[in-house]
Amino acid sequence: MRKWLQDKEIRAIESLDPDVAHYFTRGCGDDLVATEAPEAWRARRWRPRVLRDVSRIDTGVRLWGDWRMPLGVAPTAFHRLLHDGGEVATATGAAAAGVPFVLSSRATRRIEDVAAAIGGPWWFQVYLMHERSVTKALVQRAERHGATALVLTGDTPYVGYRASATGPRPLPITDDDALINIAEHLALDAGADPWPLIDQDPALSLTDIDWLREISDLPILVKGVLHPADAVACVDHGADGIWVSNHGGRQFDRAIATADALPSIVDAVDDDIPVVVDGGVRDGLDALTALALGARMAFVGRPVLWGLRTAGAAGVQQVLEEFAADIRHWAGCAGAARTADLDRSYLV
Ligand SMILES: Cc1cc2nc3c(=O)[nH]c(=O)nc-3n(C[C@H](O)[C@H](O)[C@H](O)COP(=O)(O)O)c2cc1C
Structure with a gap:
């Protein structure tokens, strides 16, 4: 099933300015983590079950919304660099x-x-910005406009080192796009x-979960967690969910693969805390x-960006439909009539 996605990725990349392509594809440093990530999922082996009536397959999941399948769109920045419709598309x-669609603080619509x-x-x-009033304004706007959860990104105290493809050139993005949600909250x-x-504040700490709780009624997931002790500390500070992530390999180039980090984090937090x-x-x-391995949902970053680049909203939907069909197919072949019932007994 990966060939179709690889072809889409190649078409998307070939159509982009080299610096833009570099920004969207690469991890950080030597790209170790971004390269290892897919392999870590593929390294797992299954014990498919038999004689379990999989004539109907239920892939639905309820998590601050009712979703058709246990897959969502991770937050990524600057979609207008890929398509005019940007995040709207x-x-x-x-x-x-x-x-679920997770809108980035660095959105361009x-x-x-x-x-x-x-x-x-x-x-x-x-993103917890140096100027907290801007973060507060964005959070409250999101809440007013139907957001049902906040995803606090914790793994970018400093932005990962990514040399550009062609040298020290800034991304070709205008301030009008980059600051489209932010400018009105700045008195400059x-x-x-x-x-x-408005850069991320490296002083970000556990007490900022408390601060978010004060300014918003929405549930809070903390994203970028790789250490079980951090997961426990976040939950102790009131986090409602944990998002295991290494930022697509863009932040720490010798970080553990998320497939390997996930089980210890699931084990560390109470069963009622979604991971x-x-x-x-x-x-x-x-x-x-x-x-x-215990996750309630998985999220994709780059695959939907290739859909966006190649065919806008229809391209995004098409990528997700491919995933939906693939999820149903493999759930059936694994003997899991309800994807929510999967557990570690299916794995070696
Ligand atoms: C181009 C790009 C921009 C990203 N921007 C953000 C962002 O603004 N906020 C955030 O929390 N994560 C951001 N991420 C990380 C993604 O949310 C996600 O963790 C990662 O892309 C998942 O890996 P995958 O791309 O291999 O599916 C970004 C990732 C990419 C590739």
């Missing part, structure tokens, strides 16, 4: 496929327009550089492996 495709395109529940990814003198105020995961999920069997 991506969100439209995700909503048509019945999966307005929160209000994305929410209207979805017309249902969605999640908002939070003309010509002043906004980034010192979700992303990183290198490239087909339905990867997603089902995540579920068997």
